[in-house]
Amino acid sequence: MTNLRLLNSNLFMQYSAAPTTLADTSAPDFSTLLQRHGLAPQPPASVAPAYDIQHPAFVIPTATTILAFKFADGVLIAGDRRATAGNTIMYDRADKVLEIDRHSIMAIAGVPATAWEMARVLEHSFHFFRRTQLAEMSLEGKVRALSKLLRDNLGLVLQGVGMVVPIFATFDAAAGVPRVYFYDPMGAQFEAADFSATGSGSPAVRAVLHHENTYAKRPLRKLKASEAVLLALRALDTAAESDSATGGVDRHARVFPIVKMITSRGIETLPDAKLARLYKGNLSA
Numbered sequence: 001m002t003n004l005r006l007l008n009s010n011l012f013m014q015y016s017a018a019p020t021t022l023a024d025t026s027a028p029d030f031s032t033l034l035q036r037h038g039l040a041p042q043p044p045a046s047v048a049p050a051y052d053i054q055h056p057a058f059v060i061p062t063a064t065t066i067l068a069f070k071f072a073d074g075v076l077i078a079g080d081r082r083a084t085a086g087n088t089i090m091y092d093r094a095d096k097v098l099e100i101d102r103h104s105i106m107a108i109a110g111v112p113a114t115a116w117e118m119a120r121v122l123e124h125s126f127h128f129f130r131r132t133q134l135a136e137m138s139l140e141g142k143v144r145a146l147s148k149l150l151r152d153n154l155g156l157v158l159q160g161v162g163m164v165v166p167i168f169a170t171f172d173a174a175a176g177v178p179r180v181y182f183y184d185p186m187g188a189q190f191e192a193a194d195f196s197a198t199g200s201g202s203p204a205v206r207a208v209l210h211h212e213n214t215y216a217k218r219p220l221r222k223l224k225a226s227e228a229v230l231l232a233l234r235a236l237d238t239a240a241e242s243d244s245a246t247g248g249v250d251r252h253a254r255v256f257p258i259v260k261m262i263t264s265r266g267i268e269t270l271p272d273a274k275l276a277r278l279y280k281g282n283l284s285a
Helices: 001-019 028-037 112-133 139-152 155-157 202-216 225-242 270-280
Strands: 064-069 075-079 083-084 088-091 097-101 104-107 167-172 177-183 189-191 196-198 257-263 264-267
Touching: 028 104, 064 167, 064 177, 064 202, 064 225, 075 097, 075 104, 075 167, 075 177, 075 225, 097 112, 097 196, 097 257, 104 112, 104 257, 112 139, 139 155, 139 167, 139 177, 167 196, 167 257, 177 196, 196 202, 202 225, 225 257, 225 270
Parallel strands: none
Antiparallel strands: 064 075, 064 196, 075 257, 083 088, 097 104, 104 167, 167 177, 177 189, 257 264
């Protein structure tokens, strides 16, 4: 007991003798003094970097790449199927193009868990509004509903574990025209004039779409449905050549991107068999 009292007295003298001004940040606190004398456990080491095999860091899965552009009959939305975690391919059949209602689609890029939950909440909100108000939610309401979900997710974005950068496409029945909106992680929405793309492979996709819209014989809005599908497949395949997180077209496993079209008649999902025929007849070597 005497030795413990002497030790506590010595610790108190060291702590009291330490500088106490606010400007001096080198003064140890009491827990630091206990750690120096072996009376308290040392703090854990910092998290090891991702390349440390013995202590791997937690890597958040992400899903990319998505695109949307307007064509003659409406708007086409497509996304590759690959989900990655760092340099690991987690899944090659992820669905990133999600139907929200009869005329609306949300395409996701970012953390799948957060994005899919947003899509479920959005679908429920639209359905609840339609059942309670006996009318469709307005276009502005739909766009702002997704914006609010993104804004509410800002805390996870700042922590680096929940970023989502979606595309929202719909057909405006009142005006008789398709609409394409893209968002930033904080929830600001922007309407695309002709096309949009997000995800790690989006720079290559935007380059392809810009070239076709500007320098091809016909702009995007003049393309037929089959031509629009071929352009989407070519854009995603081009992105896959330079971005390992983009799946593109997997010829061996017969895995094709998800391609959907929104027109005045509603949403049409292109089956893999049709995508395979178009790809083999026009794009494959």
